[in-house]
Amino acid sequence: MTHLKQIPLVITLWVSLSGSVQAQDQSVPTVPPHTNTPIDSIIFNAPPPPPTGRPGRRSDAGSRSCGEDEFASPSEPQALMALVPLQETGSSKVVFGRTMAAYPTFWFYVPYRSTFTATFVLQDQDGNSIYESEVALPETAGILSLTLPTTVAPLETGKPYHWFFKLYCRSTPPPESFVDGWIQRESPTSDLAQQLQTATLPEQVRLYATNGFWFEALSAAADLRRTNPEDSAWAELLGAIGLESVAAEVIVMP
Numbered sequence: 001m002t003h004l005k006q007i008p009l010v011i012t013l014w015v016s017l018s019g020s021v022q023a024q025d026q027s028v029p030t031v032p033p034h035t036n037t038p039i040d041s042i043i044f045n046a047p048p049p050p051p052t053g054r055p056g057r058r059s060d061a062g063s064r065s066c067g068e069d070e071f072a073s074p075s076e077p078q079a080l081m082a083l084v085p086l087q088e089t090g091s092s093k094v095v096f097g098r099t100m101a102a103y104p105t106f107w108f109y110v111p112y113r114s115t116f117t118a119t120f121v122l123q124d125q126d127g128n129s130i131y132e133s134e135v136a137l138p139e140t141a142g143i144l145s146l147t148l149p150t151t152v153a154p155l156e157t158g159k160p161y162h163w164f165f166k167l168y169c170r171s172t173p174p175p176e177s178f179v180d181g182w183i184q185r186e187s188p189t190s191d192l193a194q195q196l197q198t199a200t201l202p203e204q205v206r207l208y209a210t211n212g213f214w215f216e217a218l219s220a221a222a223d224l225r226r227t228n229p230e231d232s233a234w235a236e237l238l239g240a241i242g243l244e245s246v247a248a249e250v251i252v253m254p
Helices: 190-198 201-210 214-227 233-240
Strands: 080-082 086-089 092-099 105-110 117-124 129-135 142-147 160-168 177-185
Touching: 080 160, 080 177, 092 214, 105 160, 105 214, 190 201, 201 214, 201 233, 214 233
Parallel strands: 092 177
Antiparallel strands: 080 105, 086 092, 105 142, 117 129, 117 160, 160 177
16 A cells, blocks of 8 residues: 555544534525424435546445455445435436535445555545545444545546545555545535524435535435434435445444
């Protein structure tokens, strides 16, 4: 494996959504906050992906050349998976999600034991390295969240970034398994920013999803799952992008 920058990657279970948001004037659908009527099922309005020319890979089972015992359980879905939408553009599909965060949180399902090693990489559209760090894996299979640390430059608005999550069962390349995709930061509209300031957590999930901010929607749903394990927002969001198979998996810490 190549030498990595010695910058710690922030690994968190739940993400605070209390930070301020920037605003710009655009017209997008929103949902009214603080209504007393029942809230409908979550609808995720996917924005069009940027023209990157490289679609990405949302899931990868790997070659399994390290042996059957390296997997956490024979009953687990044996594929590394990025919890990101797979969006159609022309004749191809692109792994892409939008964020409003300067330092977003990424989510992955990892079915491997901690005997593997992992690396997270972030590049600009031209393939220049922005950030690279080793990731400590948990003892059991489950969903892992990785937050870009504030020690690196924040994501610039309107620019696509290419991320990779790679798993190794040996100390040298190539990786045993990897997933990759794209993320782009955009500012919320002034109306959306105003609604988010007073929205409850369930309302935040729906506001983010309705306006196409996938990474914030999923992190808010994770917060909601922590405070109310019976809430369906997490499962609904993952189901909306075809990832029902991992919706019931535990969110783990390394």
